[in-house]
Amino acid sequence: MSPIRPTGPIRVGRAAATAFLLTGVLGACTGAPAPSTSAGATGSAAPVSVDNCGTTVTVGAPPARLVTLNEGATEVALALGLQSRMAGTAYLDDSIPEKWKAAYDSVPVLSEKYPTKEKLLAARPDFLYSSYASAFSDKVAGTREELQGQGIPSYVSPFGCSDKSKVAPTTWQSVWGELTDVAKVFGVQDRAAAIQQQQEQQLAQFKATAAGKDLKVLWFDSDTKTPFVGAGHGGPQLVLDAVGARNVFADLPGGWQNVSWEKVVAADPDAIVLADASWDTAQSKIDYLEQDPVLSKLGAVQxxxxxxxxxxxxxxxxxxxxxxxxxxxxxxxxxxxx
Known part of the structure; x- marks a missing residue:
């Protein structure tokens, strides 16, 4: 993301973001060191279990042929330095950050989206990890129960459980809980602890800086007909709270909601955060806002x-x-x- 300049949309590029991180204690999400394999980091072959979406996932030893089925899962694996234990990956939403690009390039890409079941099984995975329950359907990997019957345990992000009553609350502790679960399965808890500590330092710095103080912010994800926006209980709300900004749709339930443009106009945000995705780019949303006869008059757009x-x-x-x-x-x- 980038700051807003009067001459054009503010895009804090990856290089600029890196420079920003280096101004404080913000080294949190830099490249991961090689995972520890010592017994102290649970590199032993003793069985390890974690509770995941109401299911107990058990491995007899750290998996050696992980396949990740969504970008979020892939990035957790790369952050933990697991690339040498990955037999494949799939489904990017945008692009892998430069800090993990070399590690990502060393892992076979099975498919642009979800792979077929045949291609997935041909990679001989001994563990599957997905951000969304949609990966575990008959059209993709098969159900988790079926896979377990084939000796392939699996893990779904606690934010993507198929049983909505099991979905984790959207908190930083839940974010770190997922990281810790995966690290426990692979015997690299020390790495997860280091990432959490670094991110806690980042958040403390953001709170102290309070860059968003007194700013009303719209988080615009997608959809120009009925805009899909960040609501009061998701990732956007966590971020805006962290920087001291006010989410104009914080009163809406859930993480994301469709709203009307009339409500956006009434909210009159000071700034607009735009999600940049492969299926809906930030530039396409900027173009729409600037070309619409009503929305183009918003102060934030002008x-x-x-x-x-x-x-x-x-x-x-x-x-x-x-x-x-x-x-x-x-x-x-x-x-x-x-």
Whole structure:
């Protein structure tokens, strides 16, 4: 994401975001060191179990042929330095951050979206990890029960459980809980603890800076007909709370909601955070806002008060703190309209 400049949309690029992180204790999400394999890091062959979406997942030893089926899962694996234990990956929402690009390039890409069941099984996985329950359907990997019967345990992000009553609350502790679960399965808890500590330091810095103080912010994800926006209980709310900004749709339930453009106009945001995804780019949303005869008159649009964040940094996961860094850097250059 980038700060808003009067000459154009503010896009804090990856290099700029990195520079921002280096100004404080923000080294949190840099490249991961090689995972520890010592017994102290649970590198032993003793069985390990974690509770996941109401299911107990048990491995007799750290898996050696992991396949990740969504970008969020892939990024957790790369953050933990598991690339040498990955037999495949699939389904990007935008792009892998530069800090993990070399590690990602060393892993076979099975499919642009979800792979077929045949292609997936041909990779001989001994563990499957997905951000969404949709990966575990008959059209993709098969059900988790079927896979377990074939000796392939699996893990779904606690934010993506098929049973909605089991979905984890959207908190930073839940983000770190997922990271810790995966680290426990693979015997690299020390790495997960280090990432959590670094991100806690980041959040403390964001709170102290309060770059979003006094700013009303719209988080625009997708859909120009009935805009899909960040509501009061998802990744966008966590980020906006972290930087001290006010989400104009914080009173809506859930993480995301469709709203009317009339409500957006009535909210009159000071800044607009735009998700940049492969299926709906930030630029396409900017073009729509600037070309619409009503929306183009919004103060935020006229000032080009846009902060662009990759979609993968707007959802609960290991990159959400990176999204907060971009939003903090972007909003830090803005001031409420007088």
């Amino acid at each position: 000032r080009k008060a846009f902060v662009v964040v990759p979609f993968s940094e707007s959802t609960p996961g290991v990159l959400l703190a990176d999204g907060a860094a971009k939003v903090s850097a972007g909003l830090g250059q803005l001031h409420p309209a007088s």
